[in-house]
Amino acid sequence: MRILVVDNYDSFVFNLVQYLGQLGVDADVWRNDDARLSDEAAVARQFDGVLLSPGPGTPERAGASIPMVRACAAERTPLLGVCLGHQAIGVAFGATVDRAPELLHGKTSSVHHGNTGVLQGLPDPFTATRYHSLTILPESLPPVLQVTAQTRSGVIMGVRHTELPIHGVQFHPESILTEGGHRMLANWLADCGWERNDTLVRRLENEVHAAVRPYFPAGPTATDRTSA
Structure with a gap:
């Protein structure tokens, strides 16, 4: 199985790659301005799945991200967008991305x-x-995108296409303080043809929980400030 991670010049991209590797998947990583992405349709056919990484700036300035969403849609190639990649999915299908009600960097929320x-x-x-x-x-x-997750106040935290294997999450599954990050990626990889291994997923979840426990004995919880 071949998975492409499009790197939107973000420091978190190799955390995502590490999580994929822990699930047994070695991903190719290309920057969003890589010349190989000039033929998005060919790339979408070449890989079993495409992951658009987080990154700075706006979706419109994230290199090949929006064209890759459209190419994967046309080829029915499974795609997962994380943070900026999630926003690129929205823009690709006609949604508007604008200022969030609250700027959050490294804060947790209940989803x-x-x-x-x-x-x-x-x-x-x-x-x-x-x-x-x-x-x-x-x-x-747009009608083709369904909200799959949100905060209590209605900020969109996840979307999926109603007919295609295209999913987006606004938060960071690769953060150690996000619950179920490996499970989310495993769910997406199953769309890509990965042979599901729930025993492995549970072991990885337990390892993350064990790493967090000394600092958060009750487990990571959303603060009042960011639980909207």
């Missing part, structure tokens, strides 16, 4: 969801780590 798509099997709500100042505006969401 509520409907147990669908990449969020299947996670607690509801779960704690997620957020690094963003922009968000997909709910009122601009």
Whole structure:
């Protein structure tokens, strides 16, 4: 199986690559301005799945990110967008990305969801780590995109395409303070043809929990300030 991670010049990209590697998947990593991305359709056919990483700036300035969403849609190639990549999905299908009600960098929030798509099997709500100042505006969401997760105040935390294997999450699954990060990636990899290994996923989840426990004995929880 071949997975491409499009690096939007973000320091978190190799945390995502590490999580994928722990799940047994060696990913190719290309920067968003890599010349090989000039033929997005060919790239979408070449890989079994494409992951768009977080990054600075706006989706429109994230190199090949928006064209890759459209190419993967045309080729029905599974795609996962994280943070900026999630916003690129919104823009690619006609949504508006604008300022979020609150700028959050390294803060946790409670995320509520409907147990669908990449969020299947996670607690509801779960704690997620957020690094963003922009968000997909709910009122601009096109009919082809379904909200899969949100904060209590209605900030969109996840979307999925209603017909295609395209998913986005606004938060960072690769953060150690996000619950179920490996499970989210495993759910997406199953779309890509990965042979599911729930024993491995549970072991990785337990390892993350053990690493966090000395600092958060009750587990990572969203603060009052960011639990909106």
